[in-house]
Amino acid sequence: MPIETRLHAEGLAWPESPRWRDDVLYISDVHNFRIAKLSADGGVETLCKVEGRPAGMDFTEDGSLLLATGIGRQLFSVDPATGVMDLKASLPPVESSYLNDLVVHPDGWAWFGETGFRFGLDTPQENGSLWAYHPQKGLKQVATDIFFPNGLVVSPDGATLYVAETFGKRISVFDIGADGSLNNRRIHAELRGEPDGLSLDAEGCLWVPLLFLGEFVRIAPDGREIETIGFPGMNAIACMGSGEDRKTLFLCVCKADRSNPQKPILSGQIHVALPDSAGVGRPR
Template identity: 30%
Template sequence: MRLRIALLLAFVAVVFSVAFVPAQTSKTPRDFKLEPISPKFLELIGGKVKLETVATGFGFTEGPMWDPAGFLYVSDETINKIFRVYPNGKKEEVIALGDPDGNTFDRRHRLIDCASVLRAIVEVTPEGKYQVLADRYLGKRFNSPNDVIVGPDGSLYFTDPTLDLVAGEKQEIPFQGVYRLDEAGNVRLLTRDLTQPNGLSFSPDGKKFYVDDSEQRNIRVYDVAPDGSLSNGRIFGEEPGGKNEGVPDGIKVDNKGDLFITGPKGIWVWDANGNHLGTIVMPEQPANLAWGGPQYDTLYITATTSVYRLATKTHGFVPYLVH
């Protein structure tokens, strides 16, 4: 009972206890704040929190990926480059690449990127080169791969909407799919149910697969078979919002199965049962996020021109560290 009372008091008081380190821009469209719906939101985020600006001055940031060596990979879609971003704000160019988007590590710690302009899934080498791993399905070029993760079987799973299809180029595949790329280089279509599939994630036990649809403004969940095939697709949740407030995009999961999904105004936090626990309102519209830090308890957030970090009370599920 005392714990419940304490949580409820913290829930009421949260608006008075949030601190904010402002982004280094002349104007931000909204203030950072927490909008809890359930007391569990505060158990995950904490009441006294500080949003920090790690680095700014980018064009449009995407694809954050924490390297255990102590830095973050970040895509800048505007200037077509991937950077290393260090916790102190230092930036180093890794590679110039056509519209780099979502990133992940695979089980061999190779950096994998969705190169939208190349219409391909590529490996980025430490020397700043790239190698195409897949760019076609049944002989037809992908649309514009958007986000990628490593699955429980070690395969790569990725979405292929038309969101970044280069103007004037032909759409060869007549749908927007979700695919599996195995370690032998074989590409398999998993679903074509979504209109614009975007962010994706597995549950920590590998039995559920989440993917959001930016056009429909919802999140789908599927059951996962041992061979990676999907079934029983259904709506997990919806993230409605006003014009220019953002749409469902990047997805990350903590080690207990709670979901952190970028959406209208910020990051929407959900439990595994599809209950919206609250929203982290961001000063810039976030596109994606990653768990980082030595304990993977910090969210690194790519939001328009900046990279932010937010320490939490939970710990991330990091699939490329699971063997």
């Protein structure tokens, strides 16, 4: 039986990196250059404007948001109450490579992707990377040759990192080291489309948006596709099993009119579904 969905919010541009805390859904509204807050009834307000263009973000143990800026190539701590941004780290300027999705481990390490090329502007290359950041231990590159790293998920036991390699059409996994290192890289699933922001559930399945196909697919632990939620004519961007009991699946989509490539018209929405299995792991 198909999973039913309902519209929760609209008025966004390109909604990425959904994160939940204290009955509020936080969204990296990428092409509106802001972090948005969504109330329980779907009301949208701006938490802060982000000049360097917001990308991945996640809550740290102290309750702040750790944010990567795509073009600015910086990490900020953001106060979720006031929107005040505090610079934590910077990567050297590279015009042709943006920062992307981000996840925080309970032990304080965070990982974020560097794309390796600019989507829509450069020839796709398998030269992206993953970086690790810790507020006391600094910043380091921990994986290379990633084909446009995107959604990141940490397993409930904290031992495994899942990575969406968008233009590789695959999900890869790493073993997580105590020092933030990533080891034993292997392919978890080969996909029929390009994956974006991931969510893991209590049965060990991944919800995966297939960006250009307008579908969210549920991938079993053995890599099989077992369920689908479709949004025809839209981009499927990110998802998160969240809410108070983590039984609400938030689905980020966008209808993109690119008839003028220099000024695309982006109409982003958040939908919700109630799957049988709750979300687990990080982010949440």
